[in-house]
Amino acid sequence: MKYLIAGLGNIGPEYGGTRHNIGFRVVNAVAEASGANFTDVRYGAVARMRIKNAELILLKPNTFMNLSGHAVRYWLQKETVPVERLLVIADDLSLPFGSLRLKPRGRHAGHNGLRNIEELLETADYGRLRFGIGNAFARGTQLDYVLSPFTPEELEQMPGRIKQAAEMVESFCLAGTDVTMNLYNHK
Numbered sequence: 702m703k704y705l706i707a708g709l710g711n712i713g714p715e716y717g718g719t720r721h722n723i724g725f726r727v728v729n730a731v732a733e734a735s736g737a738n739f740t741d742v743r744y745g746a747v748a749r750m751r752i753k754n755a756e757l758i759l760l761k762p763n764t765f766m767n768l769s770g771h772a773v774r775y776w777l778q779k780e781t782v783p784v785e786r787l788l789v790i791a792d793d794l795s796l797p798f799g800s801l802r803l804k805p806r807g808r809h810a811g812h813n814g815l816r817n818i819e820e821l822l823e824t825a826d827y828g829r830l831r832f833g834i835g836n837a838f839a840r841g842t843q844l845d846y847v848l849s850p851f852t853p854e855e856l857e858q859m860p861g862r863i864k865q866a867a868e869m870v871e872s873f874c875l876a877g878t879d880v881t882m883n884l885y886n887h888k
Contacts, residue, residue, distance in 0.1 A: 704874045705782045706731065707760040707773050708790045709814040720834040721766060721847040724790040726859075727832065727866045728759045734867060744772035755874040758782070769814040770821030777822075788828040788873050790866070791815055792847065796833025798855050799862040802886055803830050803869055805878040828878055830869055832862070 708724030716722050728748075732739060737750040739761065748759040758780055762772030769789075777787060791814055796802060806826040809815035819825045835855075838846035851859065865885070872881040 702754060702786065702874075703756045703758065703780055703782045704786045704788065705758050705760060705773070705776055705780065706788050706790070706870055706874075707762065707769070707776075707818075709766055709769050709792075710761060711766050712761075712763045716848065718850045719848050720792055720851060723792045723832045723834060725761050726863055727790045727830070727870070728761055730863045730867045731757070731870050732759050744775050747776070752871055752874055757870075757874060767813040768817055770817035770819070773818050774821045784822060784824060784827050788830060788870060789815065789818060790830045790832065790870070792834045793831035794834060794836045794843070794847070796831060796835075798833055798835040798851075799858055800833035801830065801862065801866055801869060802833075803828065803873065803878065803882050805882075828873060830866060830873070832866060 706728060708728030710716065710722035710725035732748040732750065735750040737748040737759065739746040739748045744764060745760050745762040750757050758776060760772060760776050762769045764772050777784065791812055795810065805828055807829060808825055809819050815829065869881055869885050872884060
């Protein structure tokens with residue numbers, strides 16, 4: 702069974718450590734744990750790996766956040782992965798830092814990357830792993846906040862949160878959405 706795991710973020714070193722790039726961090730951790738390496742290809746960087754009977758295609762779109770749907774749609778079609786085996790990993794302002802929530806479907810909730818994916822796939826029925834980045838910003842400064850680096854305190858907690866997110870990706874592929882939600886969403 703093939704799965705497409707898309708971590709959202711923006712390309713370029715200036716965005717590397719920002720809150721908006723948490724999706725890239727999670728797919729990097731998944732790849733690193735299995736020894737998989739990313740290769741620059743059409744619409745992004747892709748790594749391939751196996752976990753038991755699941756083949757994972759890890760994607761970091763190079764289309765920038767707001768056009769992530771182009772990369773996700775292309776790789777779903779190229780690899781003939783059904784949308785129910787798509788998992789998108791994105792930052793979420795509505796969750797406290799480090800909170801992780803898996804959902805089988807949902808709306809974009811103002812996230813431009815998810816909005817573009819929803820528009821181009823013509824459905825919101827795909828899995829998403831939301832990584833909380835908090836919302837400690839003044840009114841009108843949301844863009845500056847999501848493109849800012851994490852605090853030293855958050856960076857201290859980051860390895861454990863990334864590790865749990867990577868475990869959730871593995872569980873999504875091997876056990877499914879419902880089991881993964883029951884195991885992890887309450888933590």
